[in-house]
Amino acid sequence: MQDHITLIGNLGSKPEVRTTPGGQHVVNFSIATNSRRLNRTTNVWEDVDPNWYDVAAWGDLATHAAKSLDKGQRVIVVGKLRMRKFETQNGSRTKHEVVADALGHDLTAGSSIFAKRERASHEKGVSDQQQGFSGARGFGDQQSEAPPEEDDAQAPPSEAAWHKPSVADAGAYPTPF
DSSP: EEEEEEEEEEESSOOOEEOOTSOOEEEEEEEEEOEEEEETTTTTEEEOOEEEEEEEEHHHHHHHHHHHHHHOOOEEEEEEEEEEEEEETTTTEEEEEEEEEEEOTTTSSSSOOOOOOOOOGTTTTHHHHOOGGOOOTTTTTTOOOOOOOTTTTOOOOOOOHTTOOOTTTSSSOOOOO
């Protein structure tokens, strides 16, 4: 049995990318989650000690995470929780690890620009049902190796283009609220 977990926290390290001897891409980083509580004597909000988790993402998710995430950013991680006990010179320790199924920026902390990956020619016949939403793989599915970078890949829009009014802002389509 596997425990699935959703974490919201800040990246404590820059994502580190590597390729396994079998050719699979993997990215590793740490995430700190914490909460705040009201100190009733001082009537001031205080941070509670953070919980630290190591996160690993594989395949296409690893490639996209390495391009999108950076240390200090607030993110949402969905994945499988693993707890590993080990011995050190200082005694017994427990390490919390999450194998990510999905990653993204926490939009309560800021805005993000999404650049959808174009499907490779061998994937074009695969239905969205088989592929999963937005190309993500389902729980336990093996993820394929990321496609090589293409010279004609489109860059994300400029800051000015990103903030242009949308069609709905121009009044062409009335909003339902």
